[in-house]
Each structure stands twice: as structure tokens, then as C-alpha cells.
Amino acid sequence: MLIFSVSFLYFCIVKFFIKHSIVLLTFLLISNSLNELSAKSNDSIINRYNPQIEFRPSYGFIITHHQEMGLFRAHFPLFEFSIQNVTYGRSYYQGRLNYPAFGITFLYSGLGDMPEIGRLFALYPFLRFNLIKSKRNEINFKFGIGPGYITEVYDPVTNPKNTFIGAHINATIHLSLEYNRFITDRFSLSAFIGFTHCSNGARKAPNNGINVAHAGISTKYFIYKPKQRLPQQEIDKQQFKGLTKKNFSFYVAFLYMIKDIDDYIGYNKSWSVYNVQMYFMKSFSKVSKLGIGLDFVYDMTDKEVLKIKGIEYNDFEILRTGINISYEFSFDDTSFFIVAGTHLSGKDLSEGYLYQKICAKQNLTKHFFITCALTTHFGCADFFTMGAGFRIN
Numbered sequence: 572m573l574i575f576s577v578s579f580l581y582f583c584i585v586k587f588f589i590k591h592s593i594v595l596l597t598f599l600l601i602s603n604s605l606n607e608l609s610a611k612s613n614d615s616i617i618n619r620y621n622p623q624i625e626f627r628p629s630y631g632f633i634i635t636h637h638q639e640m641g642l643f644r645a646h647f648p649l650f651e652f653s654i655q656n657v658t659y660g661r662s663y664y665q666g667r668l669n670y671p672a673f674g675i676t677f678l679y680s681g682l683g684d685m686p687e688i689g690r691l692f693a694l695y696p697f698l699r700f701n702l703i704k705s706k707r708n709e710i711n712f713k714f715g716i717g718p719g720y721i722t723e724v725y726d727p728v729t730n731p732k733n734t735f736i737g738a739h740i741n742a743t744i745h746l747s748l749e750y751n752r753f754i755t756d757r758f759s760l761s762a763f764i765g766f767t768h769c770s771n772g773a774r775k776a777p778n779n780g781i782n783v784a785h786a787g788i789s790t791k792y793f794i795y796k797p798k799q800r801l802p803q804q805e806i807d808k809q810q811f812k813g814l815t816k817k818n819f820s821f822y823v824a825f826l827y828m829i830k831d832i833d834d835y836i837g838y839n840k841s842w843s844v845y846n847v848q849m850y851f852m853k854s855f856s857k858v859s860k861l862g863i864g865l866d867f868v869y870d871m872t873d874k875e876v877l878k879i880k881g882i883e884y885n886d887f888e889i890l891r892t893g894i895n896i897s898y899e900f901s902f903d904d905t906s907f908f909i910v911a912g913t914h915l916s917g918k919d920l921s922e923g924y925l926y927q928k929i930c931a932k933q934n935l936t937k938h939f940f941i942t943c944a945l946t947t948h949f950g951c952a953d954f955f956t957m958g959a960g961f962r963i964n
Contacts, residue, residue, distance in 0.1 A: 621657035622794045623672070626650075629765065631785025633683070642732060645683030649767070649785055652677050655699065657793075660801030664858050664902055670800055672699040676715055678743065678767070680783070687733045688781070689722030691769065693743035709751040719743030719769050725777050735779035737771065744768040749789070757793040762786075816964065820860065822850040824932075824942050824960030830872055842871035844954045848930075848944070850897050850908075858901050864910060866893040866926075868946075870954065873919040884918045891917030893926060904934040908944075922948040938962050 632646045655674025658665040665671065678693040695717025703710040719741050725733045747765030754760060763786065770780030826846040845868070852862035868891040877884050895912025908930035914920055930944035943957040 625653040625791045627789035629785040629787025634782040647683040649680040659798040666803030669701045693719035715745040738775035741769045761789040821963040824848045826956035826958030828956040845869040860899040864895045864897045888918040
């Protein structure tokens, strides 16, 4: 994950990644990976990219973060196969971020061959950031998120012991810290410690999730002779210091998703969530912006919760409004938002006035983009939404 200067925002990211993550940023990370593999000029693939393959076996165990999970203590192997592009400075952000890598990983694990849990299959795009990088040695941090499939889920009759996975399709989130040593110019060996999480956020209950701690080794091999790193591109920083029109951006996005809280209400149905986001951002560099935002959320599950509590309401009171501080970090046409805000209104604010969000957007044109967002309340996932938006300037 990116290292952000605002410690409160960093705390929020780590906490909700560990506790209640969802399939977030998946299609945007995939888009970014595909962009890295698509030609934007007449250069050949060989001249433009540093493709590298990796095989990474590891051994780990399920973290029993709920008492009822004590039945599922086991140690087991995990297997990962990845292909990645190691950047070497063709874009400004590549040198600025110490030449990261982008790729995609296929992961498989039997999860201890326990019939209540089943097996895990996952395919996740990832970013690999170099914390320290020299000619022969690297210490890097890998962050990936994508769809995963778990073969066995909770059923009150046939599988009542699995109280932590309610849906076959989940987010698979991977974090790892790795030491990599080049044996030759094209071949390297690594040792790593990692954390892999599977859950579906608030989409389908139960959703305590599966957390796996693991450690292992890996081998990497460049398909072609690796490119020499280009020096960091210089840029005029003075252009971002003024309050000129070109330093400001305004975004409007419309998002939607289905939410399932059947474990709380018991109706065996789902509800719609509508979200309008607005952001007014100031550029501080070519890759970072800071600004303020507004949120308008109409969550149909709030009606059901208020009915159960016996609280009267009208449709306008269901609308939740919020104001927030937002930070945006960009990788060319892909960018990520970290948001911390407070609700200004809303009849059902039982989860608290403060909320956090992690969002991502992929530019389709200069003015249009697709986006997705996860809204949480101090680590507890509330809802996940996807949609599209419009940018001015």
C-alpha cells in the first residue's frame, strides 16, 4: 500500500483492510495492468516493457480472530504464480515511486483441506513498491486485491460451523514484505512474509472473513534482458504553487450497489444503495492532490433498520449527507482516493458520525471516468459502490 503522510488516514486504511475489506479497486487495478501492457506508440513490446514471471510457494495458517474459528486451526501451503512488468522510468510517476512493478497473480490454497471451508482460488492484480532498491538487492512491498472464489460457504443446515464466509465470491487482499536478491541479471531469489485476507465486505452475511499469515520463498525471471533504469524526469514544481485554474479539479460521480443485511433483518432479500460523490481538489504535484468532498447517500437498508427500532421517518430523512477531506494519488490515468469525513445529516447514524472511504477511478477520456468506493466506519465496512463520473478541468 502507498505510504501516506497523514497518519490518521493511514490508520484507517490498515484497519479496514485487515477487518472488513471488499472487492475494491479490482477493475481499476486490472485496467492499470492492461494499460501497462497496451502499446501507446510504435515501440515494440520488447522495447517498452520488462516482463517478469514469478513462482512463489509459501506455508501459513488461518488467524483465528473470532472464538468460533478455533475449530479451524491448521497449517497449509499456498501457491502463487505471477507475471509483472517492472517499470524503468518511461512515465514520471515510475521514477518518482522508485520504479514499481505492476502485475497479476493467480493464487491457490487448500486451506488445510477442511470440508467446512473448502479451497481458495484467486486472481488479483497487484502493485509492488520498492522501499530499497540497488543493482542486486531489493526490499519491496506488494499490495494486491482482486476476486477470489471459496468453494464452501455458510449454510444454517448443511454447513453451520462456517460462520465467517457467506458468499463464494469474495475480495482477496494480499500484503507482503519481501527481500529480493538478483543472482544474475535475469534471475533472482526472494524471501517474504505475507498476509492474505478473504471477505465480501457488507455484501453478504456472515462476513467475518478468513485471514491467513504465511511466509515463503520465490523465484523471478525476466523474459527478456531487463532494461536499464532511466533517470527521474524533472518537472517544473512552480506550476503547482499558485492558485491558478489549472491547479484545481472538480469531480462528480454517481455510484450504485446492492447491499445484503439478511443476518440482521431476516427478509432474505437485498436493498439498493445510491451514492453521489463530489470532490474539489488542488494539485500539489503531478501525482498528488488534496481537497474537500461532499457525499450524498440514500441507503434503503436504513428504512428497514429504523422500522425494526420503531423510529418514524420520512424519505428525505433517510438521505445521509457528509463532508470530507480527500487525498488523491495518481498513476497516469489511474488514481486512488483516501477520504475521512463526518456525516452532517441522516436519520440512522447508529454506526457513528465519522466515516472513511477508499476510492479509485480510471479515466476513460479527459473528462469521463469509472470509479468504485468502499465506505467504512472505523474499520467496519458499510457498503461498496461502483459507478461513473465527470471531471471538470
